[in-house]
Amino acid sequence: MKIPSGGFVANYAEGDKKMINSELWHACAGPLVALPPVGSLVIYFPQGHSEQVAASMQKETDGIPSYPNLPPKLICMLHNVTLHADAETDEVYAQMTLQPVNKYDQEALLVSDIGLKHNSQL
Template structure:
């Protein structure tokens, strides 16, 4: 996942996005983002304290831009290997070309006095939200036929889709999914 630099600063090698690019990278619906990211991915809550690793971030930037780490990334000898930060904002995005999901986080390094203060995590005392129900299926040739439907395992259908309306002439319930309704 991509992380923004502390306090939302833009790295010198990056230019601000054009309006067209900004439109492509608008924030996604949280449930859709988590379904695409998978069940093993979780994001910290806004207000929580996180550890930021500047060197690891620099190495990931170099790897994603296909640049040599030693020759292209500046060296900051006085920068600590990790910074304790407060998380101020999380936005969920998807790359328009690859559909890869990533989160952009705004971090603020804590000063020494803030590090000494007792910390109560923001998650304490809040009820957990029920997980989103979803299933994954690789479409096959039979799913792309002209009959207008595709098969879903029974357990997934009972968990995800609304019950069939048997009081209608045809025993089916239409479900329409539109990409634009998730964004």
């Protein structure tokens, strides 16, 4: 599959194998939604993610496992963005593949030209 110029890969819906149109997905998501480009540095908040999972599953946050040794935020490299739409609710969402950047890589990226460019987007 060819990756569109925006760096996003629309997924094939399970069962009917229809590709999600990126422009339609963005129109449904609304004008305030901006997805970071593949290859950029992003900050991942594990606690916020856990709370979102609990809310989507309509469970108490007490039932979601906590990871006390995990830092409250992680700098990650964005490797892939896949666009989705829920077949039942027509709600759109994006699945992102992240890889944590270790401390030494963070320091190297921050002092490099590419790191400075990525940092200005955070």
